[in-house]
Every structure is written in structure tokens, then in C-alpha cells.
Amino acid sequence: MHIEVLVEDSSGEKLLAQLLPQILGGQGEPHTWRLKAYKGIGRIPQGLTAKADPAKRILLDQLPRLLQGYGKTSGIDAVFVVLDTDRRDCKAFLHELQSVANQCNPAPNTMFRLAIEEMEAWYLGDRVALLKAFPRAKREVLDRYLQDSVCGTWELLADAVHAGGAAAIKKAGWPxxxxxxxxxxxxxxxxxxxxxxxxxxxxxxxxxxxxLIAQA
Incomplete structure (x- = not known):
């Protein structure tokens, strides 16, 4: 089985590049995949017609066009899309995403998965891994976290592991x-x-x- 994996940013790509082989095995053993990062989540266009510049690589802006193309491309067995919910309603967002896939003709085999509220929730979900990486993390901050809650997830992680916390990061600004x-x-x-x-x-x-790979 060949799977196209889409993620909204390059930090998510970096994490998935480490996790995918643990689930799918090595490339070609027997499954293959291609991981593609975009430069932001954007929003699904009205009428499902992508009008944004493809060169800007904003995932939801391009999603209808991408799924239409995958549906017509041989050799692609599935599309797996990983997104943050941010502050969206999870069920409504999934329904909206699935509607995009369903309106493709032919429709690709598409699965959507959401990190709630942000992918940092997955780091906070593995306290052992987090403390191995950051042994001086503030336990009292981590203890405040309610798993997969909408609470400013990356900011909470920053408060736990970064000197000065989220406030210092926001003050410094991009990048x-x-x-x-x-x-x-x-x-x-x-x-x-x-x-x-x-x-x-x-x-x-x-x-x-x-x-997905059980279908192969």
C-alpha cells in the first residue's frame, strides 16, 4: 500500500517522520508513504474551489484540488491528513473535511486525523518521553494540563519547558x-x-x- 500523508506544518512533519516507520514499518516493507508538509492550515474554500496560489502551500486552501488529483492518480492507495483542531468543534470539522473527500469523483481513500487542540497535546500525552527530553520541565505546570483540552496547548508546554515560558516566546516573536x-x-x-x-x-x-494498512 502507498499512502500520501499530509500535515499542516514542518514541525508536524518532523514528528511524523519519526512516528510513521514505527507504525508502517520501513519504506517498502511492505508499505510505502510520502510525507508532505504545508505552510499553515488555512480554510476550506467556499464551493470547494481552490482559488489560493498553490505555491503558498496552505493545506486546507488546496485540499479540494489535492484530493481531486489523488482520486485520479493511480498508485496512491490512501491519503492520510493530519491537522490541528485549534479551537474548532472536532465533530463539525471532521464532517466538513469528509464532505470535501466525498465530493471528489473519483473519491480517494481518505482518512483525517485531528490533534486536539494542537500536536503539542501528543507530547503532553507522553509524560515519560517529555521528561526524558526535558528533565527539568516544571511538573507543576504539566500537572495543570487536562489531556486534549482546548487551553492554549503549545503555550502550556512552553511554560513547562522554556525559560520565561510562552510570554518570553511571544515577546521574542517569529521565528x-x-x-x-x-x-x-x-x-x-x-x-x-x-x-x-x-x-x-x-x-x-x-x-x-x-x-488503513490492514486494508492492504
Missing amino acids: LPGQLKHEWAEKIGPFMNLHQNASPSFGKFREGLTR
Whole structure:
């Protein structure tokens, strides 16, 4: 089976590049995949007609065009799309996403998985991995976190592991937030245990991929 994996940013790509082989196996053993990062989430265009510049690589802006193309491309067995919910309603967002896929003709085999509220929830779901990567993390901050809650997830993680917390990061401005998200992926990702994560959305991500390859 060949799977196209789409993710909204490069820090998410860095994390998934470490996790996918643990679920899918090595490339070609027997499955293959291609991981593609975009430069932001954007929004699904009205009328499902992409009007945005493809060169800007905003994922939802291009999603109707991408899925139409995948549906007509031989050799692609499935499309797996990973997104943050941010502050969207999870069920409504999934319904909207699935509607885009369903309106393609032919429709590709598409699965959507959401990180709630942000992919940082998956790091917070694996306390052991997080503390191996950041042994001096503030436990009292981590203890405040309600798993997969909408609470400003990346800011809470920043308050736990970064000197000065989220306030210092926001004061410094871009590109520091993006750099730190890459750092978290690089440092925490290698320690993450696929089967010992308290994040329900991480569990659905893992189980979704497992179910996809079971179809092969």
C-alpha cells in the first residue's frame, strides 16, 4: 500500500517522520508513504474551489484540488491528513473535511486525523518521553494540563519547558515559536511510546493508520 500523508506544518512533519516507520514499518516493507508538509492550515474554500496560489502551500486552501488529483492518480492507495483542531468543534470539522473527500469523483481513500487542540497535546500525552527530553520541565505546570483540552496547548508546554515560558516566546516573536516547535519534535519524538500515550487524539491517529494498512 502507498499512502500520501499530509500535515499542516514542518514541525508536524518532523514528528511524523519519526512516528510513521514505527507504525508502517520501513519504506517498502511492505508499505510505502510520502510525507508532505504545508505552510499553515488555512480554510476550506467556499464551493470547494481552490482559488489560493498553490505555491503558498496552505493545506486546507488546496485540499479540494489535492484530493481531486489523488482520486485520479493511480498508485496512491490512501491519503492520510493530519491537522490541528485549534479551537474548532472536532465533530463539525471532521464532517466538513469528509464532505470535501466525498465530493471528489473519483473519491480517494481518505482518512483525517485531528490533534486536539494542537500536536503539542501528543507530547503532553507522553509524560515519560517529555521528561526524558526535558528533565527539568516544571511538573507543576504539566500537572495543570487536562489531556486534549482546548487551553492554549503549545503555550502550556512552553511554560513547562522554556525559560520565561510562552510570554518570553511571544515577546521574542517569529521565528522563535516555529524554531521551538521543531526542537520539541526533535527532542521528544524519539522517546515517544506509541502505545503509552494519554492523548485520545494520538490514539485515534495510531489506530487510524493501523486500520488503513490492514486494508492492504
